[in-house]
Amino acid sequence: MKNEWPLWEVFIRGQHGMSHRHVGSLHAPDAEMAIKNARDVYTRRNEGVSIWVVEAKHIAASSPSDKGPLYEPSASKVYRHPTFFDIPEEVGAM
């Protein structure tokens, strides 16, 4: 029998209109307790208006060893950055 509670990843939305951000992880026996634990561990200083928890095993992640084929090709594609346009001054900050 496994005695460790599963690991949950915690996402908190700081204000209305912002997106949830990953803030850390914790252990809990189920989703409901994970939200309560997240409330106690991560919102003590008034950080949040909404909490998401996801059991860590349900998160699929890219493999660090694939980082060459995944990310390097985009390094040489300067034309993908919209930096070749003259922006009229009246437009202001973009």
Add this chain to the structure above:
Amino acid sequence: MSTAVTSGDDALFEFLCRMGDSTLVLGHRVSEWCGHAPVLEEDIALANTALDLIGQTQLWLGLAGEVEGKGRDADKLAFLRDGWDFRSALLTEVPNGDFGRTLMRQFLFDAWHSIYLGRLLKSSDKRVADIAEKASKEVSYHLERSADTVVALGDGTEESHARMADALAYLWPYVGELFAGDAVDAAMVEAGVAPDPASLREEYDALVGRILEEATLALPEGRFAHKGGRDGRMHTEHLGHILTQMQWLQRAYPGCTW
């Protein structure tokens, strides 16, 4: 036997000390888990609960000092009164025991606390109603959390179930005191400040019974109740030990701040 107080500010002072001393002593008890709870998440959750209770104490005893009008603030009342002047319910004084007993005590207290504060929201004394409003939000969370844990442990393994059953048997005789009214309560009812404690019993038994059933534990039938905390007549032997630890710094270094 404490002096009979039946009217005016004396009774209000007593009532406020009863509220503040119970939250103070329980807050101190719960804080004893800090750094010792079985898992990090529970450790932080218990510390949050303890801090909420100490925060409520500041409000109750702060108002008590104001009502008394002798220049004592919440700190003076908390740290410079002797055991016989405390008005904490006996349930809050009993030792933590294991984690299960701590959470069972928390649940039995939270259930009473949430119902009582709910009534205080309609207090004729606006200062009391305001404290109740702030405290009741914290306490509904405490209750949700402790009830969940009682269910999880009661309806858990054979061992956790047995420990929760033991905890309930040990703590139940301390529950009755919360519902035993006296002259102070009568004066508070008369003034519309607070409800008659006995009038909460039915709602309490229904709430506690529902959670215990979910936890596969039975609501005890016994109505025997240890008494003497709320009226200060006879505290448990544990209160003195709590006070020694809680008050030693102000006693050894009077007026010390940091």
